[in-house]
Amino acid sequence: MNQYEEVKAEILAIGDELLYGQVLDTNSHWISQELDLIGVRVVRRTTVGDSREAILTAFAEAENRADIILMTGGLGPTNDDLTKPLLAEYFNCAIELVPEALDAVRTFFEKRGRELTPLNALQAHLPTKCTYIPNVLGTAPGMWFSENGKIWMSMPGVPHEMKKLMTDHVLPRIKERFQLPIIYHYVVKTVGIGESWLADLIKDWEGNLPPHIKLAYLPSLGQVRLRLTAFGDNPSELEKDVALQVEKVMPIIEKYVYGFGMMTLEEAVGKMLREKNQKVAFAESCSGGYISHLVTSIAGSSDYFQGGIIPYHNHFKNRLLGVDASTLEEHGAVSEPTVIQMAEHVRDMFNADYGLASSGIAGPGGGWAEKPVGTVWIACATKTKTVTKKLQLTQDRMLNIQLTGVSVLNLLRICILGKTE
Amino acid sequence: MNQYEEVKAEILAIGDELLYGQVLDTNSHWISQELDLIGVRVVRRTTVGDSREAILTAFAEAENRADIILMTGGLGPTNDDLTKPLLAEYFNCAIELVPEALDAVRTFFEKRGRELTPLNALQAHLPTKCTYIPNVLGTAPGMWFSENGKIWMSMPGVPHEMKKLMTDHVLPRIKERFQLPIIYHYVVKTVGIGESWLADLIKDWEGNLPPHIKLAYLPSLGQVRLRLTAFGDNPSELEKDVALQVEKVMPIIEKYVYGFGMMTLEEAVGKMLREKNQKVAFAESCSGGYISHLVTSIAGSSDYFQGGIIPYHNHFKNRLLGVDASTLEEHGAVSEPTVIQMAEHVRDMFNADYGLASSGIAGPGGGWAEKPVGTVWIACATKTKTVTKKLQLTQDRMLNIQLTGVSVLNLLRICILGKTE
Numbered sequence: 022m023n024q025y026e027e028v029k030a031e032i033l034a035i036g037d038e039l040l041y042g043q044v045l046d047t048n049s050h051w052i053s054q055e056l057d058l059i060g061v062r063v064v065r066r067t068t069v070g071d072s073r074e075a076i077l078t079a080f081a082e083a084e085n086r087a088d089i090i091l092m093t094g095g096l097g098p099t100n101d102d103l104t105k106p107l108l109a110e111y112f113n114c115a116i117e118l119v120p121e122a123l124d125a126v127r128t129f130f131e132k133r134g135r136e137l138t139p140l141n142a143l144q145a146h147l148p149t150k151c152t153y154i155p156n157v158l159g160t161a162p163g164m165w166f167s168e169n170g171k172i173w174m175s176m177p178g179v180p181h182e183m184k185k186l187m188t189d190h191v192l193p194r195i196k197e198r199f200q201l202p203i204i205y206h207y208v209v210k211t212v213g214i215g216e217s218w219l220a221d222l223i224k225d226w227e228g229n230l231p232p233h234i235k236l237a238y239l240p241s242l243g244q245v246r247l248r249l250t251a252f253g254d255n256p257s258e259l260e261k262d263v264a265l266q267v268e269k270v271m272p273i274i275e276k277y278v279y280g281f282g283m284m285t286l287e288e289a290v291g292k293m294l295r296e297k298n299q300k301v302a303f304a305e306s307c308s309g310g311y312i313s314h315l316v317t318s319i320a321g322s323s324d325y326f327q328g329g330i331i332p333y334h335n336h337f338k339n340r341l342l343g344v345d346a347s348t349l350e351e352h353g354a355v356s357e358p359t360v361i362q363m364a365e366h367v368r369d370m371f372n373a374d375y376g377l378a379s380s381g382i383a384g385p386g387g388g389w390a391e392k393p394v395g396t397v398w399i400a401c402a403t404k405t406k407t408v409t410k411k412l413q414l415t416q417d418r419m420l421n422i423q424l425t426g427v428s429v430l431n432l433l434r435i436c437i438l439g440k441t442e
Numbered sequence: 443m444n445q446y447e448e449v450k451a452e453i454l455a456i457g458d459e460l461l462y463g464q465v466l467d468t469n470s471h472w473i474s475q476e477l478d479l480i481g482v483r484v485v486r487r488t489t490v491g492d493s494r495e496a497i498l499t500a501f502a503e504a505e506n507r508a509d510i511i512l513m514t515g516g517l518g519p520t521n522d523d524l525t526k527p528l529l530a531e532y533f534n535c536a537i538e539l540v541p542e543a544l545d546a547v548r549t550f551f552e553k554r555g556r557e558l559t560p561l562n563a564l565q566a567h568l569p570t571k572c573t574y575i576p577n578v579l580g581t582a583p584g585m586w587f588s589e590n591g592k593i594w595m596s597m598p599g600v601p602h603e604m605k606k607l608m609t610d611h612v613l614p615r616i617k618e619r620f621q622l623p624i625i626y627h628y629v630v631k632t633v634g635i636g637e638s639w640l641a642d643l644i645k646d647w648e649g650n651l652p653p654h655i656k657l658a659y660l661p662s663l664g665q666v667r668l669r670l671t672a673f674g675d676n677p678s679e680l681e682k683d684v685a686l687q688v689e690k691v692m693p694i695i696e697k698y699v700y701g702f703g704m705m706t707l708e709e710a711v712g713k714m715l716r717e718k719n720q721k722v723a724f725a726e727s728c729s730g731g732y733i734s735h736l737v738t739s740i741a742g743s744s745d746y747f748q749g750g751i752i753p754y755h756n757h758f759k760n761r762l763l764g765v766d767a768s769t770l771e772e773h774g775a776v777s778e779p780t781v782i783q784m785a786e787h788v789r790d791m792f793n794a795d796y797g798l799a800s801s802g803i804a805g806p807g808g809g810w811a812e813k814p815v816g817t818v819w820i821a822c823a824t825k826t827k828t829v830t831k832k833l834q835l836t837q838d839r840m841l842n843i844q845l846t847g848v849s850v851l852n853l854l855r856i857c858i859l860g861k862t863e
Contacts, residue, residue, distance in 0.1 A: 038660045040484040041627065042474030043669060046467075049489075053463030063461040064496065068470075068487035071658070075485065082503075098638055101658045140645075141638050160638065179661065181841055206462065217519055217562050217581065224561075237492070237522045239459045240600065248464060303752075309738025310731030313752050317730025320806055320839055328758045331724075331734050333749040337792060341749075371758060385741050418741055420602055 028199045029064045030056050031087035033079055035095035035104055037070040048093045048183055060201035076107050084171055094178035096161035098140045104175055109148035112168050119147050122162050125155050154190045158182045205259040209247040211277035212431045216240045226270045243427035286430045287315040293437045294325035302371030303329035304363040307381035308425045315426055327371035342366050355380050355392055357409050364402035376402040377429050383421045395421055399429050401436045408441045449620045450485045451477050452508035454500055456516035456525055458491040469514045469604055481622035497528050505592055515599035517582035519561045525596055530569040533589050540568050543583050546576050575611045579603045626680040630668040632698040633852045637661045647691045664848035707851045708736040714858045715746035723792030724750035725784040728802035729846045736847055748792035763787050776801050776813055778830050785823035797823040798850050804842045816842055820850050822857045829862045
């Protein structure tokens with residue numbers, strides 16, 4: 022790589038709450054994504070607790086490995102937070118009041134109609150060697166150090182505060198400071214096929230990939246992503262090289278591919294509906310609102326999502342959704358005839374092109390020999406026909422809800438494509 | 443600590459997909475929780491990519507720091523997975539076919555009506571120094587090593603496979619192997635008050651905590667958890683010491699406390715409803731099914747959750763939920779009169795004791811000067827009255843959905859308590 026530097030980063034998350042498993046660290050994940058996009062290579066992620074020795078050791082190790090060290094957490098106003106004093110100790114400097122930071126904290130409280138507490142005023146005292154980076158969404162400021170030839174950035178652990186600091190300040194500063202190399206990723210997203218079957222399908226293609234393109238399989242619930250990573254100097258060449266490989270593999274896997282890049286299944290389905298100017302509605306029993314939540318998480322989903330009903334009790338499957346009482350009695354709520362009526366009726370209720378329904382035994386209780394936990398019926402009704410599918414899922418309630426979501430959205434995708442066998 | 447060993451663990455997650463931010467690592471979080479419960483101290487969590495050097499370095503570092511090294515990932519049948527060959531290299535042993543593992547992989551495929559592929563058969567070849575731990579939910583076996591005086595366990599990265607291996611094999615083996623020390627945690631969960639106000643409220647109490655009890659503030663969306671951690675020899679003494687402190691602080695913070703331990707807000711509200719034999723229903727507009735999803739994530743929620751409706755388009759707020767067309771026209775969908783009718787009507791529709799409603803501008807589009815993005819109205823209707831609240835949230839769609847969820851569940855909690863002044 023010619024004019025580019027290979028810039029390595031380490032992400033350091035600080036807090037006993039992470040090591041004890043009381044807070045899920047989504048920060049390191051998000052920072053990874055953002056660094057990847059600008060060509061900074063994350064070489065390690067480390068989590069340590071609120072312990073002086075552990076934090077100082079982690080500082081020293083990170084300094085040996087990386088050019089950029091991004092830290093989150095340990096910045097609260099309370100006594101268990103150690104990041105700030107240890108940064109001052111590590112860089113051998115004092116902690117002093119920064120008037121600009123005090124103004125920002127005071128304004129933060131005034132805007133919320135609260136008075137500045139002495140505890141919160143302490144947030145404006147910073148190590149003298151740092152550049153103060155304002156945090157407009159919270160009270161713990163960002164601290165940027167350029168020391169020992171490395172960049173160090175300390176940010177609060179509250180996700181939306183950290184993200185705002187990263188987007189407005191840290192990423193622009195990193196791009197200015199380094200000549201970043203070219204790493205080009207392209208992700209092909211598939212649904213409805215397992216990792217090893219996919220690997221078998223494309224093994225000849227994989228074997229013939231050029232040496233500067235690497236392939237990885239990234240399985241998640243009911244889905245597998247194929248990630249192609251190309252290394253080189255010329256961004257448009259890399260993009261062309263990868264596009265050529267994708268073109269070669271697509272005919273083999275087309276029916277499983279719903280999108281590319283960061284696109285989610287709910288986004289892909291939404292895009293298809295918007296392009297066809299079609300609408301959807303959901304009748305969710307065992308999925309309990311999860312599918313509607315996935316769909317409405319996408320900005321602009323009101324263009325194609327009409328609404329939904331969650332007739333959790335069977336009584337309301339009949340009374341509000343109009344499933345025949347005799348069908349419920351004869352076949353049960355978890356049955357093909359019931360989901361057919363649910364899908365058809367919710368489509369009518371909400372004037373939609375597609376009506377989707379789920380009914381199943383999410384567990385852990387409620388199963389029996391004939392219909393064990395994990396039995397789920399799903400259906401998609403269109404104007405001309407209704408397609409159903411029986412799923413046999415797991416013993417885990419949350420997993421069953423999530424897998425039902427993937428299956429319903431995939432059934433909708435197949436129906437929009439008109440590929441129902 | 444007398445007869446107990448202080449047992450330290452490091453959690454090592456392996457995979458480029460983690461460093462590139464393409465998969466969120468929930469495994470390390472879950473393993474942290476489980477180790478914490480049995481008194482094993484997680485001292486570090488490390489994530490490295492699919493690189494020989496990085497993985498071998500991480501093995502050596504972990505060996506220096508910890509007694510137990512738990513690894514996830516890098517075990518797929520595909521070429522980018524390195525954990526198994528590197529474990530064999532690190533422990534200087536061969537990789538050989540384990541007939542028992544081959545039987546298990548073959549059975550796994552047969553049960554699913556598929557034939558064993560040569561690629562998947564490779565999963566049954568294991569380092570000769572490991573103990574084979576069967577993975578009944580997948581094809582990559584667990585590998586347990588007792589080498590260099592340390593315990594090493596390699597598990598697949600697929601969460602439900604890893605969890606099953608941990609629960610059935612790894613945790614029982616660890617408990618058998620070590621005399622574990624006593625660390626007692628107790629978590630008090632609050633909602634509706636920020637970290638620094640809470641810290642101010644309880645600072646005198648905090649200052650008087652005995653030295654063997656540590657306090658931490660764990661903020662998350664709209665909630666703050668207080669974690670008390672006690673160290674010592676005698677479990678029942680520790681429990682008593684902590685209970686005494688909780689008893690002292692409760693009168694100060696009672697109105698914000700909804701539960702203890704791992705209890706979630708949706709569980710707490712569910713428990714209250716079950717105890718009172720009362721039912722709830724939701725009319726979700728801007729929250730789009732999220733609140734119903736939270737509630738139905740809890741096993742047994744059918745005891746108190748009647749169902750819900752998501753009248754995403756205003757048309758259906760009127761047609762299906764019976765909100766007056768004139769109210770919608772005069773005040774708009776995001777207004778107090780609208781959420782009042784939504785809450786009252788959904789309560790009727792579903793024969794519930796409580797009807798809850800949300801209507802707001804989740805964003806990023808759709809706001810204007812008078813009702814900017816983040817404006818949300820919520821309501822709770824009971825038989826005798828309807829309580830409303832206006833929220834002014836953020837610019838972030840997902841955050842607005844989640845914060846609406848917390849606020850609606852907290853409003854329900856307050857209404858069940860009858861504390862709506």
